Amino acid sequence: MRSLFARLLTSSAVVAVCSITATAWLAASSTSGAIRQEQGQTLASDARINNSLLGYASRHSDWSGVAGTLRDLAAQNSRRIALVTENGTLIADSATAGTPLPAKVSAVVDPLAVDVTLVPGAARDRIDPRAVGPFLLSARDRARLRKAADAYAACVGRTGQAVQVTVSNTGRPLVTTLGQGGGQEPSPMPSPVPSPMPTEVPVVVDVCDATGFSTPTRTEKAALKQLNLLVGKCLKGKGKDTGRGSVGLDLTWVSREEQPMPPVAEPDQVISSCVVTARREQLDPYVAPAAYLYIGSPDEGTGQRIPLPSIAGAALLVLVLTVGVSVMAARRLVRPVNALTHAAQRMRDGDSSARVTVRTTGEISELATAFNEMSEHLQRMEEQRKAMVSDISHELRTPLSNLRGWLEATQDGVAELDPALIASLVEEILLLQHIVDDLQELALADAGKLRLHVEPLHLGDLLDQVTTAHRGRAEAAGLTLTTVVTDDPPLTADPVRLRQAIGNLVTNSLRYTPRGGHITLGARQDGDQVVIEVTDTGVGIPAEHLPHVFDRFWRAEKSRNRQTGGSGLGLAIVRNLAEAHGGTATVASVPGVRTTFTLRLPSQQEP
Numbered sequence: 001m002r003s004l005f006a007r008l009l010t011s012s013a014v015v016a017v018c019s020i021t022a023t024a025w026l027a028a029s030s031t032s033g034a035i036r037q038e039q040g041q042t043l044a045s046d047a048r049i050n051n052s053l054l055g056y057a058s059r060h061s062d063w064s065g066v067a068g069t070l071r072d073l074a075a076q077n078s079r080r081i082a083l084v085t086e087n088g089t090l091i092a093d094s095a096t097a098g099t100p101l102p103a104k105v106s107a108v109v110d111p112l113a114v115d116v117t118l119v120p121g122a123a124r125d126r127i128d129p130r131a132v133g134p135f136l137l138s139a140r141d142r143a144r145l146r147k148a149a150d151a152y153a154a155c156v157g158r159t160g161q162a163v164q165v166t167v168s169n170t171g172r173p174l175v176t177t178l179g180q181g182g183g184q185e186p187s188p189m190p191s192p193v194p195s196p197m198p199t200e201v202p203v204v205v206d207v208c209d210a211t212g213f214s215t216p217t218r219t220e221k222a223a224l225k226q227l228n229l230l231v232g233k234c235l236k237g238k239g240k241d242t243g244r245g246s247v248g249l250d251l252t253w254v255s256r257e258e259q260p261m262p263p264v265a266e267p268d269q270v271i272s273s274c275v276v277t278a279r280r281e282q283l284d285p286y287v288a289p290a291a292y293l294y295i296g297s298p299d300e301g302t303g304q305r306i307p308l309p310s311i312a313g314a315a316l317l318v319l320v321l322t323v324g325v326s327v328m329a330a331r332r333l334v335r336p337v338n339a340l341t342h343a344a345q346r347m348r349d350g351d352s353s354a355r356v357t358v359r360t361t362g363e364i365s366e367l368a369t370a371f372n373e374m375s376e377h378l379q380r381m382e383e384q385r386k387a388m389v390s391d392i393s394h395e396l397r398t399p400l401s402n403l404r405g406w407l408e409a410t411q412d413g414v415a416e417l418d419p420a421l422i423a424s425l426v427e428e429i430l431l432l433q434h435i436v437d438d439l440q441e442l443a444l445a446d447a448g449k450l451r452l453h454v455e456p457l458h459l460g461d462l463l464d465q466v467t468t469a470h471r472g473r474a475e476a477a478g479l480t481l482t483t484v485v486t487d488d489p490p491l492t493a494d495p496v497r498l499r500q501a502i503g504n505l506v507t508n509s510l511r512y513t514p515r516g517g518h519i520t521l522g523a524r525q526d527g528d529q530v531v532i533e534v535t536d537t538g539v540g541i542p543a544e545h546l547p548h549v550f551d552r553f554w555r556a557e558k559s560r561n562r563q564t565g566g567s568g569l570g571l572a573i574v575r576n577l578a579e580a581h582g583g584t585a586t587v588a589s590v591p592g593v594r595t596t597f598t599l600r601l602p603s604q605q606e607p
Helices: 002-029 031-059 066-077 139-157 218-237 269-286 308-348 363-411 419-446 459-476 495-512 543-548 570-580
Strands: 080-085 090-093 107-109 162-167 173-179 245-247 253-255 291-296 455-458 480-485 490-493 518-526 529-536 584-590 594-602
Touching: 002 308, 031 066, 031 107, 031 291, 066 080, 066 090, 139 162, 139 173, 218 245, 218 269, 245 269, 253 269, 308 363, 363 419, 455 459, 455 495, 459 480, 459 495, 459 518, 459 529, 490 495, 495 518, 495 529, 495 570, 495 594, 543 584, 570 584, 570 594
Parallel strands: 480 518
Antiparallel strands: 080 090, 080 291, 107 291, 162 173, 245 253, 455 490, 518 529, 529 594, 584 594
């Protein structure tokens, strides 16, 4: 046990040292991969922060109220965030006052000149779609237009088309037809464009009127008028004719010569440039000025590193904890193993009553339970062996003593060897031979060498043979012996062994049935089994004796008188013969009423 304890302890220590070493190596080797992963996460986080601040700048004319938004973004992304004006004045900072800014600017937050790599939707004009300025509708206009759009969508829906209503950045509702299958399909109604302004929705169905929500509001008309004045001023300055067209509600150029321009047609570069310039000039009073964005980690610039003594101390602590836990676990494991070892040694020394008491659960408890069951089984086997030796010696002693006594009396001239004495001696010899034959059959059955010669047979004929063989003895005892066979079930078995088993049962019933009683041999089919029953109206068997009826040399009458019972091997042979056929032997009894011995055998057996 010391060796097992030492090995468990050593194994735990080795595992702990290896785990610490492996952890340190993995941590060092995976640093570069972790840094690359962190860089990817940082870029995604930077894009989210920049997008949120662009949204704020698009809806506010200055940065005066951005501090709360900035602190929330810093908490959500676990980053330090700072905004600084173009002239270096600090706008807001999530870090404490006096903390130096990161060394490098992360981005420029300008809703009128966004970074196309961070806001792909603004790749055409670099204006944040959320910057709508004077085009922002009032709450009253939004409610009115949404009501009209919902009414139009309901009208279109009644024609069999699926309709989706969304809201643009200005608050204007956009209606999109999706087709009957739910997927978006081309329709006369244009889909929303990436621009912050919706397109006018033409009438899709004659009976559905879209003018209620597609007509520009007073606010939008005023904003469009201002925008077209700015565009005209720009075009005039570049020598372009300002009467060629105007900017529509979808913020695209509409030529008056082509009403409207086809979707594939693009205005020339001068007009496009003027539209963008005019939009920036118009939106400038409504958006916050450009600001520098600084993004860094909370502990940036601190340069903190975990010192080597701290790492060594942590590793030593892990090692100590591992060894301590291993010691406790090893002691708990070794204690029941020691108990099992001592119990096994006691069993080796002849103490078959050795038992183990284990209070734990798991594999050790299962091992202790199996050991206790084995010990109990060996104890029962030893008791049965002793009882069997005693019973065999008792059964053999009586006929041998009779033979020796009569032969010595004849040798001394006390008795005369007449025919009657010779017949008595022959009877004793036959009894000895019967006991030896029974023991031999039991030994063959125990060794699995009891050979069967199976063949198809008729149970009715076999039971008639058994009845005929025992009818003379039954009549002499004043008993009635009958046979009842239902449909003569087919059976494949060894006829000799089966007659022997049934004969033993009949002999047992003849012995314990008083005069005037009745013994019945029956057979019937039960599924794929054949049931053979021997029922008598004898004295019966008490319930406490039923489990021992088929034990070897067991007899309810312990005096072993030949007048009240046989050797105690007949029923044991019946059980072994039934099991050799793949069946079972059972007994049921009501004392003073009846006793039934039942053999259940499979109908078909391999030869």
